[in-house]
Amino acid sequence: MAQRFDVLGLIGLVLLVAVWQLLTFAIPLIALPHPAHVAERIGEDFIVADYLLFYGLPETGLLDSMIYTTQNVLIAVALGATVGTVCGLVTARFDLIRAVIDPVLLVLGTIPILVLAPFFLIWFGTGRTSAVLLVAIYVAVILYIYAQRAASTLNPVYEDAAYTLGASRRRVVWDVLIKGTVPQILGGIRIALAGAWGLEAIAELLGAQQGIGKIVQVLAGSTDMEGIFAALLVLGILAVVFDAFTARFFSYVSAWSVEARTGGG
């Protein structure tokens, strides 16, 4: 099964590049650069990108930016997923707490990042903290909803069964509430992770010292389309590669569930 999907994915990728190549005949190169040129740029800019020096950045390249952006995304997802999952599970079992937290988190989730970002930049500066916290908020909201729904739909008979078998409250939380909702929570993490790359890039665009988003921001003024495409492409590749790894890992962890078997989790 997995093998076949890999082949199909490869075919999809080839098609994408082919379409891109075809489009370059219709669209001027200034708006849509040639795929081969972009690939070349990725190679050139990978370790040290000269133009960044020109824009006043320290000696750096795509690789450093990828590492910085990836670190931020992973920290933000870890932080946001932990907070969101815990809140979601707790509120699924305690209506009172839910009544308090529901509006806060759900309203927070609807505020556009463009509105939120300036405040964070003022409070936390243009370092790592701002971007990580911004992304973590959206990850937390997604996981809050996923975990809450998972725990609400988990059949209460499992908790009852655990208690009649002699399980303590702590055990029931870990062995039933958490283990029983793992596939859906991991599904939520996968979705949050996919979105986190874009959010992180936006957060960096709006104010950062490093990262893929910073490169895009620097180049946007110069209309260096090849450079921008190179940066966006490595970001996309990062997202795809990480998604593939998490999907593998998650389907292994959720092997027991029907969702995992059908690829839904």
Add this chain to the structure above:
Amino acid sequence: MARAADGRDVIVASNLSRTFRRADRQMVTALDDVTFGIDRGQFVCLVGPSGCGKSTLLKLIAGLMLPSSGALEVEGESVTQPGPERGMVFQQDSVFPWLRVIDNVEYGLKCRGVGRAERRKSAEFYLERVGLSHVARAWPRELSGGMLKRVAVATVFANGANVLLLDEPFGAVDYVTKRNLHDVLLALWTEAGSTERRTVVFVTHDVDEALILADRILVMHSGRIVDDLAVTAPRPRTTDGLMEPTMVRHKHVLLAHLGLENLQGDAKAPTGGEGTEP
């Protein structure tokens, strides 16, 4: 209707009631002033139409909910919370889908701190008894409904509860499988020897099932216990045994309680367990 409690009883219910407030704000009396006692080591079947309060009574004994009024004691102690000395097989599937079959059977022992090797041995023993050794390492989703019920039975037996509460465990199981499960259940129950047998409360709406399994049948209707039959036929009981005159009489009484007397040409009206009290 049911015999009042005496000193030998494991389970003693006095004027037990339980009401629910439904979502539409209507109050429902699921259990209405029920008093009874259950002997140690007895196999008691609880029979009644659906919605008469059988599951509610079982959940009260299990400690999964508290009575609205009245008292309930198990082994002389008031029931306030669930505990491993009262095992339960639920009407719904309760086998944890996220644990392999053998880990499910071990779960109670693990909770109670039994060592790895010992609990594995015990789980293997009970899985073998319910005929599921070959799927020990399988995921529950790979098992049929009847197999899941057997896993649940093995789990409560492995956990060594003194009181077993079974809520229509074989309700959704086909006839042949059900008969096999009866044999498995009775074998597990009998082999302990009559002095240390576990007390079983088995809920069913299947009259034949009750007659095959029970020492005693409590009949419920609208939240009350309306009859109490002692079934003294020798074991093992067979389908032929169900055609013995006393069994046929019991069956007529039970069917009448379930509102089926008109379908039985020669059935008598309910007699309150005529000729059946010990």
